[in-house]
Amino acid sequence: MVSLTIERLSKRFGGVQALRGVDLSIESGEVFSIVGPSGSGKTTLLRCIAGLETPEQGAIVVGETPVFDSRKGINVPPEKRDMGFVPQTWALWPHMRVRDNIAFGLKIKRVDEGEINRRIREVSEVLGISDLLDRWPWQLSGGQQQRVAVARALVLEPKIILLDEPLSNLDAALREEARIWLRDLMKRLKITSLYVTHDLSEALAISDRLAVIIDGEIKKVGSPREIYENMDNPDVAQLFRFNVVEGKITGVDGNRVAVEIGDGSAICRSSSPDKTTQGSRAYIIFSPEKVKIGSGGISGVVKSSIYLGSSYEHIIDIGAGKPIKARSRTPLTTERIKLDIEECIATPA
Numbered sequence: 001m002v003s004l005t006i007e008r009l010s011k012r013f014g015g016v017q018a019l020r021g022v023d024l025s026i027e028s029g030e031v032f033s034i035v036g037p038s039g040s041g042k043t044t045l046l047r048c049i050a051g052l053e054t055p056e057q058g059a060i061v062v063g064e065t066p067v068f069d070s071r072k073g074i075n076v077p078p079e080k081r082d083m084g085f086v087p088q089t090w091a092l093w094p095h096m097r098v099r100d101n102i103a104f105g106l107k108i109k110r111v112d113e114g115e116i117n118r119r120i121r122e123v124s125e126v127l128g129i130s131d132l133l134d135r136w137p138w139q140l141s142g143g144q145q146q147r148v149a150v151a152r153a154l155v156l157e158p159k160i161i162l163l164d165e166p167l168s169n170l171d172a173a174l175r176e177e178a179r180i181w182l183r184d185l186m187k188r189l190k191i192t193s194l195y196v197t198h199d200l201s202e203a204l205a206i207s208d209r210l211a212v213i214i215d216g217e218i219k220k221v222g223s224p225r226e227i228y229e230n231m232d233n234p235d236v237a238q239l240f241r242f243n244v245v246e247g248k249i250t251g252v253d254g255n256r257v258a259v260e261i262g263d264g265s266a267i268c269r270s271s272s273p274d275k276t277t278q279g280s281r282a283y284i285i286f287s288p289e290k291v292k293i294g295s296g297g298i299s300g301v302v303k304s305s306i307y308l309g310s311s312y313e314h315i316i317d318i319g320a321g322k323p324i325k326a327r328s329r330t331p332l333t334t335e336r337i338k339l340d341i342e343e344c345i346a347t348p349a
């Protein structure tokens with residue numbers, strides 16, 4: 001097992017600054033996700049780590065060994081970095097059977113036939129594709145092709161695996177199944193894994209820790225629970241579909257603050273008590289689950305409702321600049337409602 005450290009990594013494409021001084025430290029054996037909206041720099045970051053792009057600045061260190069360092073002029077070629085890469089738009093070679101697709105990288109490395117067969121047997125067993133080895137790619141389902149694409153990277157026995165939205169071309173049910181076997185597999189093989197996705201629930205489900213990247217900058221790093229339960233960055237909160245509204249601080253008691261919101265108020269935890277002072281403006285961040293509909297000091301008008309299966313989601317105007325999202329188990333019967341915000345974080349505006 002090996003750790004992966006990324007220091008002040010910057011990459012520009014013409015006028016686009018794709019990465020802005022990215023710092024990350026991934027522990028050995030960790031499943032670490034990078035989450036961010038489209039165009040935020042996720043693929044660029046993976047390609048830089050794999051050695052397929054050359055950053056202008058920064059360093060990439062595997063264990064104790066730098067594979068890239070702009071100041072020391074180190075730039076180890078991709079094939080010597082000992083990393084497996086499953087790119088965003090992977091495709092199996094259509095003119096090769098599954099077995100040859102998996103063997104291809106090993107043949108290029110001139111690994112001997114016996115060893116190739118041993119590794120293919122092993123990796124196919126862990127991935128549950130042993131009985132597919134003699135098929136052509138077009139004879140496989142999407143989920144099976146996905147497993148072969150992962151097998152192709154794993155058979156090289158890399159110390160680090162980089163996966164770029166590997167499940168994006170699977171349907172919803174297969175995706176949910178795949179995130180379980182993928183996590184299980186990476187844990188069992190004790191490979192340090194860097195997993196890119198824009199699917200937030202996937203990132204929460206699959207990772208030990210995750211980093212949120214927005215516009216080439218890492219905004220937040222932590223375990224899924226640390227991130228979800230300390231949503232104190234307005235940009236990250238919006239990405240995770242939390243409510244973010246502006247309000248005024250009307251009272252302070254240690255790290256608890258009272259905020260004026262709509263025609264009522266809420267008690268929030270302050271993310272920086274020295275800045276959320278009496279009378280200051282703050283962002284109030286809260287998840288749709290923490291809105292209690294039915295009673296409370298805030299008035300709202302229901303603008304729309306959709307059925308989600310286990311609950312209803314409503315868009316409610318509380319006069320806070322923009323409408324908020326809230327959930328309820330049963331449909332709402334009136335347009336005008338009262339509500340309370342049970343848990344929120346206030347962060348300086």
Ligand SMILES: Nc1ncnc2c1ncn2[C@@H]1O[C@H](COP(=O)(O)OP(=O)(O)OP(=O)(O)O)[C@@H](O)[C@H]1O
Nearest residue numbers: 013016018036037038039040041042043044045198
């Ligand atoms: N080869 C390139 N030439 C010019 N611009 C590029 C190139 N590759 C990426 N970019 C730009 O860099 C930014 C980051 O792109 P990147 O592919 O890393 O985003 P991403 O987070 O992977 O997005 P997605 O979720 O859509 O895959 C984007 O603005 C993109 O247009």
Ligand SMILES: [Mg+2]
Nearest residue numbers: 042043044088
């Ligand atoms: Mg991408």
